[in-house]
Amino acid sequence: MTTGRSDLVDLTAQLHHQTEKAVLVSSDGDRENAVWLPLSQIEVEDGKDGLVDITCPEWLAHEKGLI
Numbered sequence: 001m002t003t004g005r006s007d008l009v010d011l012t013a014q015l016h017h018q019t020e021k022a023v024l025v026s027s028d029g030d031r032e033n034a035v036w037l038p039l040s041q042i043e044v045e046d047g048k049d050g051l052v053d054i055t056c057p058e059w060l061a062h063e064k065g066l067i
Contacts, residue, residue, distance in 0.1 A: 007057055007058050007059070008055055008056065008057060008058065009055070009056060009057075009058045009061050009067060010053065010054070010055050011027070011053070011054045011055075011056070011061060011066055011067070012047065012051055012052070012053055012054070013025035013026060013027055013051065013052055013054055013066065014026050014027075014028075014029040014034075014050055014051060014052075015050055015051065015052045016031050016034045017034075020039075021038060021039055021040070022036045022037060022038050022039055023036070023037050023039065023042075023044060023052070023054075024036050025037060025052065025054065025066075027065075027066050035064040035065065035066070037054065037056065037060065037064065041056060041057060041060055042054050042055065042056040042060070043055040043056075
């Protein structure tokens with residue numbers, strides 16, 4: 001059954017590092033709390049001051065502790 005609810009979430013995070021396959025981001029700007037997100041699972045748009053806007057599956061954001 002389709003509920004019409006999207007399983008995607010939009011987040012703003014601090015970008016700490018980026019590779020060809022993943023980004024290292026944190027929700028609080030602290031590198032010690034940063035997590036890797038695979039680029040194959042997310043969309044990233046550049047923001048200001050080192051921040052990025054990320055769209056990702058809700059389950060991934062929960063699993064990584066971003067929401």
